Each structure stands twice: as structure tokens, then as C-alpha cells.
Amino acid sequence: MATGKRFRSGWVIVLSLGMMGAVQAADRPTPSADRGRHLLQTRAFNPPIWPKQIYENVWKSWGEPERPADFEQQFMERYGLHPSPFDNKGYPLGLREARSLLGVGVTTDCMICHGGSIFGQSYIGLGNASLDLQLLYEDMAHVMGRHRATPFPFTNVRGTTEAGAMAVFLFQLRDADLKLRPMIDLGLRADLCEDAPAWWLLKKKRTMYYTGSTNARSVRSIMQFMLTPLNSAEDVKKQEPAFADIQAFILSLEPPKYPLPIDRDLAQRGEKLFAKHCASCHGTYGENPTYPNKIIDLDLIGTDPTRAEGFTLEAKNHYDNSWFGQEVDAEGRRMETYAHRGYQAPPLDGVWATAPYLHNGSVPTLYHLLNSASRPRIFTRSYRTGIEDYDAKLVGWKVQVLDAPPPESAPPAQRRRVYDTTQPGRGNQGHTFGDKLSDEERFALIEYLKTL
Numbered sequence: 001m002a003t004g005k006r007f008r009s010g011w012v013i014v015l016s017l018g019m020m021g022a023v024q025a026a027d028r029p030t031p032s033a034d035r036g037r038h039l040l041q042t043r044a045f046n047p048p049i050w051p052k053q054i055y056e057n058v059w060k061s062w063g064e065p066e067r068p069a070d071f072e073q074q075f076m077e078r079y080g081l082h083p084s085p086f087d088n089k090g091y092p093l094g095l096r097e098a099r100s101l102l103g104v105g106v107t108t109d110c111m112i113c114h115g116g117s118i119f120g121q122s123y124i125g126l127g128n129a130s131l132d133l134q135l136l137y138e139d140m141a142h143v144m145g146r147h148r149a150t151p152f153p154f155t156n157v158r159g160t161t162e163a164g165a166m167a168v169f170l171f172q173l174r175d176a177d178l179k180l181r182p183m184i185d186l187g188l189r190a191d192l193c194e195d196a197p198a199w200w201l202l203k204k205k206r207t208m209y210y211t212g213s214t215n216a217r218s219v220r221s222i223m224q225f226m227l228t229p230l231n232s233a234e235d236v237k238k239q240e241p242a243f244a245d246i247q248a249f250i251l252s253l254e255p256p257k258y259p260l261p262i263d264r265d266l267a268q269r270g271e272k273l274f275a276k277h278c279a280s281c282h283g284t285y286g287e288n289p290t291y292p293n294k295i296i297d298l299d300l301i302g303t304d305p306t307r308a309e310g311f312t313l314e315a316k317n318h319y320d321n322s323w324f325g326q327e328v329d330a331e332g333r334r335m336e337t338y339a340h341r342g343y344q345a346p347p348l349d350g351v352w353a354t355a356p357y358l359h360n361g362s363v364p365t366l367y368h369l370l371n372s373a374s375r376p377r378i379f380t381r382s383y384r385t386g387i388e389d390y391d392a393k394l395v396g397w398k399v400q401v402l403d404a405p406p407p408e409s410a411p412p413a414q415r416r417r418v419y420d421t422t423q424p425g426r427g428n429q430g431h432t433f434g435d436k437l438s439d440e441e442r443f444a445l446i447e448y449l450k451t452l
């Protein structure tokens with residue numbers, strides 16, 4: 001796998017080519033959050049990936065002599081999926097039926113990565129921190145009698161995905177007008193280990209994605225997963241109004257409230273510490289909140305650089321030159337994209353529910369985030385999301401620390417259950433802003449973070 005050229009430090013590309021390819025936004029109905037919710041809950045935007053029979057028979061890859069009575073439950077546990085909070089025809093959140101000329105099949109939707117659960121409640125927009133997408137594809141391929149499940153690893157470690165690589169791969173197959181073409185090399189690399197961000201944060205952001213690379217009001221950008229080769233260029237483009245509705249729905253989401261008791265006095269002390277040590281990057285909360293939308297250079301933030309350096313200039317240029325790059329904002333100006341060598345300091349609303357932390361999910365709790373020396377190096381967890389799996393003191397997921405990763409000979413799915421921070425893209429270094437605090441101060445800060 002080529003790694004390609006990297007962006008040079010501090011290189012910012014601002015595209016302002018005016019009205020080129022402008023779409024008449026005025027012709028469009030006002031986006032509707034209700035319609036967006038309905039579309040997400042009912043519409044398959046992609047054709048079937050697997051025939052329905054394969055889904056029904058996937059237990060044959062589990063070493064079971066017959067279909068387990070609790071097939072649905074085992075299915076969710078094995079792949080890290082969550083019960084659907086709406087009527088989803090018996091499928092877990094993230095899967096749905098789709099039709100093609102060949103019949104009815106099963107496909108994935110946005111919520112396979114952007115649907116999660118905590119304390120027995122599922123939420124659209126909570127990042128899925130349990131998913132092993134690779135195992136799902138491998139088991140389905142096994143039952144279909146195929147050797148190769150995916151063109152590159154979709155998951156290197158459970159709870160993260162190679163979502164960025166998937167987007168680059170799909171663009172490699174498309175020309176600027178989104179027509180299919182023989183694959184070109186845009187420097188695909190699949191070691192970014194990304195933790196899906198919570199959707200309810202988008203409304204505060206001016207730029208989105210971990211590096212702040214894209215205008216946060218871009219509709220086209222969230223259509224990248226429609227580029228599977230079975231969708232034509234027209235299939236993709238004509239869904240833009242539907243995705244405007246989906247974006248309106250995403251912008252309407254609110255974070256869930258911390259459901260356990262909060263020590264208000266301690267939280268108040270934490271609020272003062274937050275104002276002093278954290279607010280300059282993460283903003284202020286409560287009435288009249290502010291959000292500075294800062295992108296922090298790698299040299300200062302010091303977290304794993306792989307994601308920030310992981311997209312090539314070729315990939316960015318191809319995106320900018322394609323239909324995706326021709327989108328205009330409400331004033332008719334072409335939406336900019338940026339090549340920042342750093343990470344955006346995210347808003348922290350609902351942060352109690354979004355462990356693990358950092359863009360690569362390398363830090364299991366808020367305490368570990370605020371005390372970098374204490375961060376576990378190699379660890380595993382249940383990948384369940386019940387109250388018994390939650391560390392209410394450190395705030396995040398309970399982990400079991402290991403001395404060493406499983407041997408190379410262990411089954412891949414077992415190896416993916418272990419987060420090894422010594423591996424590429426998985427470093428847990430950096431963000432040392434809590435290191436000089438005392439534990440007393442850290443727990444006050446954590447108490448405050450529960451209120452956001």
C-alpha cells in the first residue's frame with residue numbers, strides 16, 4: 001500500500017474559485033430535520049452488499065451446529081452492533097434491507113458507525129465504539145465462499161474503522177464527474193484507526209472532520225459513502241437534497257444527559273479549572289456558549305500524527321476537482337477545503353458518553369486523558385456498553401491492561417479486541433494539558449465535564 005506524499009507543515013489550501021459549478025440552491029426546498037430522520041430510518045442509499053440468505057446463515061461461520069435461538073443477540077455482540085431505537089424490521093442499528101435487480105439483500109447505513117448505545121439506550125449519532133466491521137465482512141464472505149472479504153482492512157482494532165481509507169478507495173474509482181474509471185492511486189493508507197465523532201457536535205463546528213478539513217455545512221461531503229461502484233454518478237448526485245435533510249437532522253441532535261448523580265460543588269470547582277486550562281481551545285458551556293473552532297498544530301497537540309498526515313495532496317486535489325469540490329454555500333461562494341497539519345479541538349458536549357477519547361480512540365477514560373503518564377499501553381475491554389462496563393470514577397470504559405498483545409498466530413478478530421498503542425495510527429501520546437494538575441483537580445474537572 002503506497003503511503004504517498006504528505007502535506008507540508010502548515011500548508012493551507014484555500015480554494016475560492018467563486019461561482020464555478022454553482023448550484024441554484026434557491027430551487028431547493030428548505031432542508032427538513034424530520035425528513036432527514038425519516039430518510040435515515042427507512043432508506044437504503046446503497047444497494048445490497050450481501051444476499052439476505054447470507055445474512056440469515058452467517059452463524060455458519062461462528063462454529064455453531066445450528067442457528068442459535070438468540071441469533072440476533074449474538075449477531076450484535078459479535079460485530080459490535082446495537083439494538084435499533086426505531087422499528088428497523090428486526091435489524092440492528094446500522095443494517096437494513098435493500099433491493100436490487102437480483103432481489104432483496106442487506107446493506108449497511110450511516111449508523112453502523114454513527115449509531116451507538118450506552119447504559120442500554122441506543123442513540124443515532126453516538127459513535128459506535130464497539131464495531132468490528134472487518135469481522136462482519138469476513139464472516140459474510142466466508143458463508144459466500146469468498147476468500148477475500150475487503151480490499152484492505154476496514155478495521156484494525158475493534159471500536160475504530162478505516163473510514164478515511166474507505167473514502168479514498170471509493171474516490172480512486174471515480175473521475176472528476178464521478179464516472180467509474182480504472183482505479184488510480186491516491187495514496188490509500190489504512191492505518192488511521194478512527195473513532196467516529198458524535199453527530200451532535202456538528203452544529204457548533206465551522207469546519208468538520210478531525211483535521212477541520214471541510215466546511216461543516218457541506219452536504220456533498222457526507223455523501224462519500226454513496227460512491228460504491230454499484231451507484232452511478234447520477235444516483236449519487238440526485239440524492240443531494242436527501243442529504244441536505246439528513247444534515248438538517250444531524251444539526252438538530254442534542255447530546256444525552258449524564259444519568260448518574262453529579263457532585264455540584266465539585267463540578268463548580270472543576271468549571272473554574274476548565275476556564276483556566278481548557279476553555280481557550282474547547283470553548284465555554286452553559287448559557288451563551290462559545291466555540292472557537294481551533295485547529296491545533298501537531299507540534300503543540302502532540303497526539304498521533306498518522307491521521308493528520310494520512311491523506312495525500314493527490315487525494316485532496318481529486319476531491320476538490322470533482323463534483324464534491326464544486327459545492328457552494330448559501331452566499332454562492334465555493335466551499336473551501338483545508339489541509340491542516342493538526343487536529344480540531346472538538347466541542348465537549350456529551351463527552352461523558354463518547355469514550356474512548358482522541359481521534360483514534362486510544363485513551364479509554366477522561367482521567368487517562370488528563371494524566372498522560374497513567375494511560376494504558378496495551379488493553380482490552382468488553383466492547384459492551386452497559387453500566388457494568390462503564391467506569392463511573394474515571395469516566396469512560398473499563399479496561400483490562402495487558403502486558404503484551406495476543407501472538408501473531410491468534411485469530412485476527414481476537415487480535416483486534418486488543419488496543420496496542422505501539423502500533424501505527426494508534427499512539428496515545430500528546431494532549432498533555434492535564435499533566436500538571438493534581439488528582440484532586442482532575443476529579444473536579446471530570447465532575448464538570450459530566451455536566452456538559
Ligand code: HEC
Pocket residue numbers: 109110111112113114161162163164166194195196197198199201202205207208209210211222223225226246250
Ligand atoms: C465506516 C464508518 C462510517 C460510516 C459508514 C459513516 N461514517 Fe461518518 N464518520 C466516520 C468517521 C470515522 C468520521 C471521522 C472522519 C475523520 O475526521 O477523518 C466521520 C465523520 C462524519 C461527519 C463529521 C463529523 C464531525 O463532527 O467532524 C459527519 C457529518 C458524518 N461522518 C456523517 C456521515 C453520514 C451522513 C454517513 C452516511 C452516509 C456516514 N457519516 C457514514 C465514520 C463513518
Ligand code: HEC
Pocket residue numbers: 274277278279280281282295296300301303304343344345346348351354356357358359360366369431433434445
Ligand atoms: C491547546 C488546545 C487545547 C487545550 C488547552 C486543551 N485541549 Fe483538549 N483537545 C484539543 C485537541 C486538538 C483535541 C483533539 C486531539 C486529537 O483527537 O488528537 C482535544 C481533545 C480533547 C478531548 C477528547 C475529545 C474526544 O471526544 O475524543 C477531551 C475530553 C479534552 N480534549 C479535554 C480537555 C480538557 C479537560 C482540557 C483542560 C485540562 C483540555 N482538553 C485542554 C486541544 C486542547
